[in-house]
Amino acid sequence: MPIERVLAMASAQVEAESKFEHHIHVCVASGCLSSGSDRVLQALRDEVKGRGLENKVLVKGVGCLGLCAAAPLIAVFPEGTYYQAVKPEDAPEIIDSLGKAPIERLHCPTDRPFFQKQNKIVLENSGYIDPLRIEEYVARGGYQALIEVLTEMSPNAVIEQITLSGLRGRGGGGYPTGLKWTTVAKSPGTLKYIICNADEGDPGAFMDRSVLESDPHRVLEGMAIAAYAVGATRGYVYCRAEYPVAIDRLDKAIKQAKKTGLLGPNVLSTPFSFDVEVRLGAGAFVCGEETALIASIEGKQGRPRHRPPYPAESGLFGYPTLINNVETFANIAPIIRNGGAWFAEIGTRGSHGTKVFALAGKVQYTGLIEVPMGTTLHEIVYEMGGGIPDNRPCKAIQTGGPSGGCIPARFIDLPVDYESLREKGSMMGSGGMIVMDDTSDMVDVARFFMEFCVGESCGKCVPCRVGTAQMNDLLTKIIDGKATKHDIVHLEELCELLRDTSLCGLGQSAPNPVVSTLTHFRQEYLDRLVETDEEAAS
Amino acid sequence: MSPKVRIKTLKIDGRDIGAREDETILQVARENGIQIPTLCHLDGLEPIGACRLCMVEVRGSSRLLPACVTRVEEGMEVTTKSPRLIRHRRMILELLFAERNHVCSVCVVNGKCELQSLAVALGMTQVRTPYRFPRFELDASHPRFVNDHNRCVLCARCVRVCDEIEGAHTWDIMGRGVNGRVITDLNEPWGESNSCTGCGKCVHVCPTGALSEKGTLREDAGKQRDFLPYLTLMREVRR
Incomplete structure (x- = not known):
């Protein structure tokens, strides 16, 4: 039985990992890769091999560790020590220090608010699992939600949990996800599509890229659950071609999932079938707009059309289509595992759960953060971000990319949620956050x-x-x-x-x-x- | 027509009007003699809602809606003329005039141009927007027709008529935004196009002097569009 096989895969992986005394996680997401983390990974592996420690020390590439400002980052477990700006030459010293006091020179303290104030739901596996191995995702509870949904829940019960969670679209619009799913589920027809919008294009935003690079199976699981809930059988991930690492990992994840029986015909030997394909964008920002995105997948020019009809009613090739963003799908499995009520308790009244932000611009610590909705801009900029370099005053915070606006520093105590940002003339957007100091010309x-x-x-x-x-x-x-x-x-x-x-x-x-x-x-x-x-x- | 089509009643500019549910606001308004300006729309072609001149106000909706692609609904209250709509329509025309090189006095369709007539009808007395003066070439490679990008408003009527009616799909739009322009085949000279049948439908649906017949000027350059509703009607009857 495939379900037993998946569970066996999980326990085998847990057992295999427990045999190692030390785990070294090297970030191999795009940010760290561009600073040479692949060479660091190789140097560490060579060093471990050279010393004959292959059975004691596990060195692996993982997804984003968050603090991109200090790339390349590595994490050493079980101590949980982070090292920043690591170079391949540092490998011997790092192996020497295993089980001893951390190396002061490279140490990246994790007691900072940057790490402490985060609440990781979407990024829960990011930095822990090797994105290229389905075994590691399964070992951390991956695909359990899909198993539960397929064996114990009716499609309506799934939608009920999503509605209860209060999850809203993370692509920027903030449309209630449960409502969207209901509309597609109610649309008549036997052929329906699921589309994952990974055409992230806002300048300075890289949340979706990070999720796909760090934990691609999470997105696939979310899509499969959505497909079951709305009655869809085919899915597309529309990813911009500028994300080669994400595309590669996603492709591999789809192959692994199909091989394991988690995607394809009769998923886990149930009557439910779901197939996913990746489609690449050709560099047009407007293809993030759902009707333009659909046109692009259909092979037409990526241009939007008038709505209605909405994609929920007439979308891809004229069939009912559910389109959600990467981060929205990434939230689905945890909601099913922990229940919609659990999710609804996080965040504010109108905006539930967490939001991933790409913190950039004039702050000490730039990188990827996941915070509960309602966290104030002050907490993000001054506590987590460590304030503005050279103690310059903050002038404005830009959110929402080219569709958003600049929030002046006098609103620094503003809680970050859909309504508050809109009230001040900006928007949540997909999660880009650019901090500007007094040298910025508005x-x-x-x-x-x-x-x-x-x-x-x-x-x-x-x-x-x-x-x-x-x-x-x-x-x-x-x-x-x-x-x-x-x-x-x-x-x-x-x-x-x-x-x-x-x-x-x-x-x-x-x-x-x-x-x-x-x-x-x-x-x-x-x-x-x-x-x-x-x-x-x- | 399917016998199941329902009838809706609505108000346009305060007038009570009955309409089939598959009709658009624009269709119903025109049937009742209420004028809404349009440019990209042409009876017989798929509406695309691109020029945004036909935007109307609908009570209860904070957004303006394009009349050419918005279907009627029961109890709808539509306003086709308001200070805001008139201001927006004039400004859209100004943007169009300023986008390329629309110099009426030396245009082959002067006096027969839809863009020109719209400017007169909407009372656009001046263009406050600075002209962009882009440099475009003229394609006169076709033995009978000329394509002058300087007069093009990118309404895509030529693209649609060639695809939907003639079935040749010779025309398309290349590039994005202000850099977009209509092309024949894979951006080849019109005269060398293999797919063009030389039917001239594109020339006759073109609202401006962008596409014209060689050797015609002013009075002769008028465009004949009677064929479109006729063809559409005949196709519907056959179906």
Whole structure:
């Protein structure tokens, strides 16, 4: 029986791991890889082999350890010691120190708020398991939720738990996941699709990449549970081609899952069948928008279309389709394992659970963090992030990428949840968080995001296609010190036009960085204006 | 028509109107003599809701909705003219005029151009937006037709008529955003296109002077579109 085989795989893995006295985890996610962690991994393996310690010391590559600022990172267990900025030459010293006091020179203290304040649900396996081995995922309780769902729960009971959990879409919109699942489940038809949106494109955001690189099976398990709940039989992961490491690991994970009988026809010998394929994006940001994404999978130009009909009713190839983001799917298995009520208790009233943020910009400790909803910006920037380098004052925090806005530092005590961020003119977005200090020029920030939108607008609808280009020109004019007060009026009119009339979310939210900086940092715009002819004459 | 189609009643600009449930706001409005400006829409082609000129207000919805792709609903209250809508429509036209090189006085369809007529109808008296003056070439490689990108508004009517009606799919749009432009085949000169049948439908559905017939000017350059509703109707009858 496949279920017994999976359980046997888990216990065999636990037993195999327990034979080692020391475990060395080397981060091999993209951040650390770019700092040479693959060479560190090799050096450590060679050192262990050279000393004949293969049966005592386990060296393995794992997913993201979080503190990207200190890459490459490694973790030594059972002590739980973290070492930062490790070089291949440090390998002998690290092996020497096993079981002894940590090496001061490389030590990365984990009693910092950066590590202590995190609440890892999505990232629970990140940094612990080798993403290339299904055995390690299973050994940490992976696929148990799928087994439970397939053997003990009805599709409706699954949706009930997701609804109870209060989980909301982690891609940015914050649409209630349970409601979305219900709609797809109720749509008539025997052929339905599941799509995992991994087209993460916000500048500075890398949460989804990290999840896929660190724990790809978690996403597949979430998709399979969703498929069972809504009655789908086929799934696609739409991942941007700029994530080669994530794609490779995902591909391998799908192969392993199929081989183990966790994907494919008659999953775990039940009547439920589910197959997953990976589709690559071709570098268009707008393909993160669901209708454009669907068009792209269908082999058409990645351009959005008018909704309704919503994908839940008529999506991929015209069939009912459930689209959720990577992080949303990553939350599913823990919710099923622990129950929806458990999840609902984490976070705030309107926003439950945790959120993964890619903390970047002017903070001491940049990296990947997972915090309960409702954590304040102050906690994230000053406690977890360690504050601004050189003790400079914080000026603003940008969330939501090109669709979000800049929250001025005076709202630093704002709790991070969907409603609070929206109230201040920004949005949750997919989880990019860029901290800016007093050297940041807010008009320039607005232009940066507008330039991004000009390049990424698909060009289908007029307001977004021409409007973003005109706004970008106006912002450049302001920065060059050639604009008058009339240009500000024109800029604001364009903001309203794009918000009101653009076809998809990209155009509708493209003015947000401009609107939020105009609201909170208007003086910076006004300081750059020149007098109009009439003003000069009077 | 399926016998199951239901009838909905709604209000457009305060008028009580009855409509089939599969009709769009635009269709119903036009049937009742209520004018809503459109540019990318053309009867007989799949609507795409791209030009955003037909945006209307619907009571109870904070968003504006494109009339050409929004179906009627029972009890809907639609407003087709309001200060906000008029402001937005004018601004969209301004953006279009400023996007490429629309110089009416030297255009083959001067006086017969939909963009020009819209500007007159909507009272767009000036373009406040700075002109972008992009540099585009002219493709006159086809023996009978000319493609002048300078006049193109990217409404994709040519793309749709060639795909949906002629079935050749010679036209497509290449590139993104303001850099997008219509192309024939795989960005080859129109005259060298293997798929083009030379039927000229694209020329006649083009709202501006972007696609025109060689040797025509002004009065002769008028576009004949009667074939479209006719073809659509005949196809429906056959079905």
